[in-house]
Amino acid sequence: MGWRAVISRQKGEDAVADGALEAICKAVREDRQPQPVYVRIANALSSHISDGNLKHRAKLPSHRALAEALGVNVTTVTKAVRFLKDRGVVSAKAGHGTIVRGKELDHMPPVYERLRTLPRNDLSVVKRQGAVFGEAVSAAIKRVVGNAGTISSLREYQPSAGSTDVRQIGSLWLAAAGVKVAPDQIAIASGAQHALFVALAATMKPGDVVLVPSIAYQGIKSAAQMLGLGLIGVDVDDEGIIVSEIERHAHNPRVRSIYLIPTLDNPRSVTLPLERRKAIAELADRCSLNIIEDDIYRPLSLIDLPSMIELYPERTFHVSSVGKVLAPGLRCGFLAYPAVFREIVMQGLRATVWMADPLTVSVVQDIIVGGSFRDLVTDLQELLMKRHRVAIELVGNWISRHCRPEGNCLWVSLPAEIKAHEMTEYLRMEGVGVVPSSVFTIGSAQNNALRLYKGSSTDEASWKDALLLIRRAVEA
Template identity: 30%
Template sequence: MWQPRLNETARMKYLGIVEALEADIRAGRVTPGERLPPQRTIAEALNVDLTTVTRAFNEARRRGLVEAQAGRGSFISERLEENGPLERRAPLIDLSMNIPPQPQSANLKKALPQGIAEVLAGSRGLLSLHYQESNGAEIDRKAAATWLGQRIAGISAERIVIAGGAQSALFAVCDLLLRGGDAIAAGEVTYPGLKAVAMQKGVRLEPLAMDAEGIIPDAFERLCSRAPPKALYVIPSIDNPSTATLPQARRQALVSLARHYGVAIIEDDPYSSLQPERIVSFAEMAPDITWHIATLSKCATPALRVAYVVAPNAGQGLRLAGVLRATILMAPPLMSALASRWITDGTLNELTAAIRAENAVRQKLAAAILGGIPFAADPHGHHLWLTLPDHWRAADFAEHADRAGVSIVPASAFATAGATTEAVRISLGVAPDRGALEDALTLLSGLIAQPSLASRAVV
């Protein structure tokens, strides 16, 4: 059986696994038909995340190195030429995950271990290794109130609950507000995490028409006049995937309708800290009916796994903490303490500014390469929403892009209704450097210009 190892020169860890496996196949250390260790075993042996190994297996299958057999595991492909050279394919450039870039000026490789060491060396250092209250330590909630207060007036620590990432926060809020069969309104394309929560909870998603400025208030009013949903889900700034930012007047119109029909608002706001101009949030306009979720994953790094929830009041916050206690117990205390330190010493704002600047450069690069192809984007965000020409279906385009070596996400992944526009989301932040991003975008631009490879001649 293959002995897991990493090619340390690879530009990303998952590629290091693939390249090491390919080298061992070429050297005859493993042969076609041999079974590979389970993914979890490989992750433990290499001290990497399971998701890293999963990405490696996906890439190995794409290169034809590995075959999966249902119920049995993964094996070295028996279709490999035993004596001939393996087909060399360029490594997959992943533009599917919507994570922020890691600019060199941020130097996260140094900042993370240094920050953790400083937390542990402090007077409360060892407390960051203990169990904590499910709503978060008071010192961390106060730091969160300071950070959120830069964009939302009137925030107090008593209303804040700390969660282990925005997804767990979203699930907890929906668990508190919704029951099976209830309806939640959202844009006709929306964050896939909400779709996953709705499926788990047996909640019905009600799609709302959108335009270049986001959810259309008239669409929300038409839905409410028929049967008001229990909640309205909005991504107010740099919407995922459409990139739209709701203007102030439209936000106020949605608030008025939500109040009139008794609808709670879930404001999922991971991106507004990337925008230099402040727009008044739903949490500030309607604090008594809004649940505000703000994660550090998009303005700093997903590695922190810290999100802040602003509840309508302190009592509702404690109820939410009860849901978190039954699901994730608490946010990671050490990462919460690190986030608080970075808020206090200004590191978080500096990191966000560096990401904002890198996003601006990458957006300009995308605009130059994609040329006349229509797409929506925010100059400070790290994704774009590209509308395909008539001869391409989004699912076909994403499939052929993947075969060519670039991973993107078709509109169907975001659709809350059956029919949707033929568009794809392209994430600019995950590419390890601008050169890799330029290569990927150039490939996509060339592919768009081709006739759809899914089309068939009529005879």
């Protein structure tokens, strides 16, 4: 059976749910909260999605049908749908209607959740492979557990941003990747996502808007949703976010920040050129905007370019972590921030996890101070470049030349007649986990691609098998 035949069984998901219109109208009418009508409509739609009454890829009633049933004008319904669209809950395309993308709080199709448990070759999430990793981390854990200082650190609360010694490891980690920041401007976080959340909370208030690439790391969506922030997707090309498109939105009074992964970005492994970095820094300075620089892949980069915090230190928050380079289970992140934001950053840390886990931080400290992290970085770089060569050989026709070989993400663009979500479902049924481009899309950008993590296959044969499966399906 061909992959299209396998997928055809899933088509029933696209139908409009029976009774949805009546149930949504009832929920709106029963909502007695003192808030605008469009918010009540958005809440009703969101509740039906979160409860599973409107499933992934279900089509919502038309704007006109909803407006007539509720006795409101079409503009009010359009505003409610735009509210959900900005938060990644639904997507809309001319001629196709409004489609449910996923539950309100996770902003990703259910297929992404299912990938975590089903595929035997799961390339949808980061995993660290190899003997070098096992040996280095095992040795570090043994040294840390046998250290009396470790036990002492567990007896009491540590400073929210980390002790002086601990913040020094953040400075060493950043310096090894070419970023110089003093320890007193670094806070220790429980991973990069935590650092990103604190940076957003420190610089923005509910209703503010972040400019983000139209193809972006999905974690920015969930963080923005929790903080009540809006997102505007800015057009990208093969080299990254387009500066002129940032400027087109930068004067919007609600826009407060620009979010970027400038080096080996997720999901495309593209590195932003120097001239664009400088132009973005100049634009942010001119428009008094903050920059949130998510630079977690920088230690892997073979290109030495200045970071945004070096180009625009006055208002740049630099996020880094060891998760994507050493191991995702080591939840230790670093947030470098402008000194004027110190107190609000401390408040953000205390309001979330209070302090990073001392035991994990001690293991990371041992790896960084002892220098074994250099071997781990080199080992991963070599693995990623080796697997990139295999990918170019097998599916090179669908990989951009701007996709860096040392990047962990592989972005495979599909022919227009093959839909990414259908290919994702087919691969899942064949035991391979990937992520469709819709998960990373912000705004109305149209993309049709798959993201694979190159380092996640347990061995070279599994990596090659996954790529061959994709090639055969595309060429069928």
